[in-house]
Amino acid sequence: MRLQFVLTEVLSGLRRNASMVVSVILVTFVSLTFVGAAALLQTQVTKLKGDWYDLVEVSVFLCPTGSTAPTCADGEATEDQVAAIEQVIDTELADVVATTYFESKAAAFEAFTEVYPDGYQGTQLTAEDMQASFRLKLVDAEQYQVVDDVLEGRAGVEVVEDQRAVFEPLFVALGRASMMAAGLAGVMLLAAALLITTTIRLSAVSRRRETGIMRLVGASNLFVQLPFMLEGAIAAVVGALLAVGGLWLAVQYLITDWLQESVDWVAYVDVSDVLAVAPLLLGIAVLLAVVSSVVTLNRYTRV
Amino acid sequence: MIRFENVSKVYARGARPALDEVAVDIARGEFVFLVGASGSGKSTFLRLVLREERPTGGRVYVAGRDLSRISSWKVPSLRRSIGVVFQDFRLLPGKTVYENVAFALQVIGKPRHVIRSTVPEVLEMVGLDGKEKRLPHELSGGEQQRVAIARAFVNRPQILLADEPTGNLDPTTSLGIMRLLDRINRTGTTVVMATHDDEIVNEMRKRVVELSTGSVVRDEIDAVYGHRESILPAVGQTPVLDAPGRGTPQVLPQALPRVHVTPEPADLEAERAAEEAAARAVAQGEPTLDARADVLAEVPADVPADEAPHRATGSADDVVRQVLREHEHVRAGREA
Numbered sequence: 001m002r003l004q005f006v007l008t009e010v011l012s013g014l015r016r017n018a019s020m021v022v023s024v025i026l027v028t029f030v031s032l033t034f035v036g037a038a039a040l041l042q043t044q045v046t047k048l049k050g051d052w053y054d055l056v057e058v059s060v061f062l063c064p065t066g067s068t069a070p071t072c073a074d075g076e077a078t079e080d081q082v083a084a085i086e087q088v089i090d091t092e093l094a095d096v097v098a099t100t101y102f103e104s105k106a107a108a109f110e111a112f113t114e115v116y117p118d119g120y121q122g123t124q125l126t127a128e129d130m131q132a133s134f135r136l137k138l139v140d141a142e143q144y145q146v147v148d149d150v151l152e153g154r155a156g157v158e159v160v161e162d163q164r165a166v167f168e169p170l171f172v173a174l175g176r177a178s179m180m181a182a183g184l185a186g187v188m189l190l191a192a193a194l195l196i197t198t199t200i201r202l203s204a205v206s207r208r209r210e211t212g213i214m215r216l217v218g219a220s221n222l223f224v225q226l227p228f229m230l231e232g233a234i235a236a237v238v239g240a241l242l243a244v245g246g247l248w249l250a251v252q253y254l255i256t257d258w259l260q261e262s263v264d265w266v267a268y269v270d271v272s273d274v275l276a277v278a279p280l281l282l283g284i285a286v287l288l289a290v291v292s293s294v295v296t297l298n299r300y301t302r303v
Numbered sequence: 304m305i306r307f308e309n310v311s312k313v314y315a316r317g318a319r320p321a322l323d324e325v326a327v328d329i330a331r332g333e334f335v336f337l338v339g340a341s342g343s344g345k346s347t348f349l350r351l352v353l354r355e356e357r358p359t360g361g362r363v364y365v366a367g368r369d370l371s372r373i374s375s376w377k378v379p380s381l382r383r384s385i386g387v388v389f390q391d392f393r394l395l396p397g398k399t400v401y402e403n404v405a406f407a408l409q410v411i412g413k414p415r416h417v418i419r420s421t422v423p424e425v426l427e428m429v430g431l432d433g434k435e436k437r438l439p440h441e442l443s444g445g446e447q448q449r450v451a452i453a454r455a456f457v458n459r460p461q462i463l464l465a466d467e468p469t470g471n472l473d474p475t476t477s478l479g480i481m482r483l484l485d486r487i488n489r490t491g492t493t494v495v496m497a498t499h500d501d502e503i504v505n506e507m508r509k510r511v512v513e514l515s516t517g518s519v520v521r522d523e524i525d526a527v528y529g530h531r532e533s534i535l536p537a538v539g540q541t542p543v544l545d546a547p548g549r550g551t552p553q554v555l556p557q558a559l560p561r562v563h564v565t566p567e568p569a570d571l572e573a574e575r576a577a578e579e580a581a582a583r584a585v586a587q588g589e590p591t592l593d594a595r596a597d598v599l600a601e602v603p604a605d606v607p608a609d610e611a612p613h614r615a616t617g618s619a620d621d622v623v624r625q626v627l628r629e630h631e632h633v634r635a636g637r638e639a
Contacts, residue, residue, distance in 0.1 A: 002412050209393065209395060210395060212393070213410075215379075216382060216387050217382065217458065218383035218384075218411055223410060224410075
């Protein structure tokens with residue numbers, strides 16, 4: 001009885017306020033699409049980091065001849081210095097470094113000639129122009145700072161370089177895009193909250209007669225307010241479902257079917273990631289509706 | 304049933320109190336008229352009983368509950384023991400008669416079979432049997448008020464509050480409504496009615512509580528409306544101002560047409576139906592609803608029937624007959 005009555009009330013409310021309900025649906029749809037896009041960008045960044053950071057190393061370049069770095073004042077790194085550095089890596093950094101590989105000048109030259117067989121930009125280089133280095137593979141690529149703190153400034157070490165720096169611009173770009181999406185999502189969510197508030201208020205005012213009688217004959221607060229809450233929640237949830245659908249289509253057609261085909265060596269987000277984001281979006285939608293309706297209804301249909 | 308202990312209500316700080324130290328005790332089953340000028344505090348009184356307002360000072364007890372102590376989530380249960388009727392009926396325009404009455408039960412979560420059995424019963428009681436499917440705008444004012452009363456009474460409340468229930472109705476229709484309220488009162492329901500209708504108050508001879516600028520100035524059993532102060536300059540007899548209660552009615556020259564109000568036949572029909580329902584109830588040995596029906600029909604002996612055109616002189620059938628007779632008079636008067 002109660003349930004059926006509440007549902008009838010909800011339906012009639014939705015019908016009466018059709019245009020407002022549609023606008024609530026659209027605004028939540030757009031705002032939650034932005035929220036979802038931001039979340040997917042973050043997922044993408046995490047995926048890329050996971051994939052690529054497994055490959056990156058920290059290079060500890062040793063002093064070459066003629067370096068101007070203060071630690072290289074004594075000229076090229078001596079064998080003693082190299083041994084001391086290796087000693088430090090094996091002891092102090094034992095927890096951080098997974099594997100250590102010493103690249104001598106000869107090895108470096110070999111690797112260089114492989115990439116540039118005809119010399120670098122027309123200059124013929126020799127093994128003497130190369131720089132010896134330690135290549136450290138870290139247990140966790142994020143722990144670069146520890147390595148840097150220990151080795152930087154040590155005699156014989158010219159510079160410590162993190163290969164992650166290569167990817168940094170991409171991640172910064174992705175990070176900013178996701179921030180922007182989140183920012184827009186914030187604004188849109190605010191708009192959605194205000195719109196839901198207005199819609200519920202309109203609905204409440206247009207049904208003041210009913211709610212007035214309900215209060216007089218002793219209907220409970222929840223019973224009076226539930227239809228309005230459900231109205232807001234239904235509109236918001238429909239918006240969220242549309243957002244999930246939109247993201248699903250975008251990921252399926254733009255990324256899986258298109259980007260994946262043309263640039264296939266990158267791990268992309270896929271439909272399963274969209275499904276992982278879906279509960280978040282639905283949750284936000286329900287929260288949004290409940291919070292705005294509680295705020296409004298306490299003002300307009302109080303007993 | 305309702306007890307006001309030195310209740311004051313001030314709406315705006317510094318303003319004149321709407322109620323000032325009001326102390327009234329209304330027993331179970333009483334019928335009380337609340338009279339007084341507009342702004343004297345009648346509506347505030349009713350709103351305090353419903354706990355739509357809270358008193359600024361003093362205590363209000365309704366059905367044994369101290370309203371200043373009950374928490375807001377218990378207010379609905381308080382209101383389920385109170386029925387309310389208004390001057391403007393407050394029906395839902397999109398719902399039928401049946402749905403309007405059923406609404407009051409639906410929203411307090413009564414099961415469907417209860418609604419299905421209770422609503423027709425109460426509609427029969429108010430005399431609207433057979434009009435369940437009508438929409439409010441298809442009904443006359445009197446019938447609409449009957450629907451409103453049915454809605455207020457369908458949950459069998461202990462208290463019925465009526466805020467000028469006859470304010471929008473013509474005198475004969477009002478009389479029908481009053482008989483209905485009287486019948487409800489005789490089932491043991493406490494009835495508190497705010498009104499300006501001196502004629503009704505004078506005829507019913509019930510307890511009268513008179514408020515004036517927020518204070519009780521009179522509280523009498525078996526009372527009348529009281530003398531109405533003449534606020535208009537005496538300009539001689541005019542048809543519109545020739546209302547009962549304004550001093551001794553003067554005999555009009557026959558040729559002058561009087562203002563007559565002919566009630567909707569539907570209202571009379573409803574009243575007759577309600578009376579028949581009451582009679583059936585009596586025949587079935589139910590608690591007597593109509594034992595004192597003739598109280599209403601009392602007409603002061605010194606007023607000739609023709610001079611008291613809107614007073615009933617017996618059963619509803621007589622009312623109809625009388626109204627039709629008056630109608631003839633009017634026509635005759637116009638033609639003369």
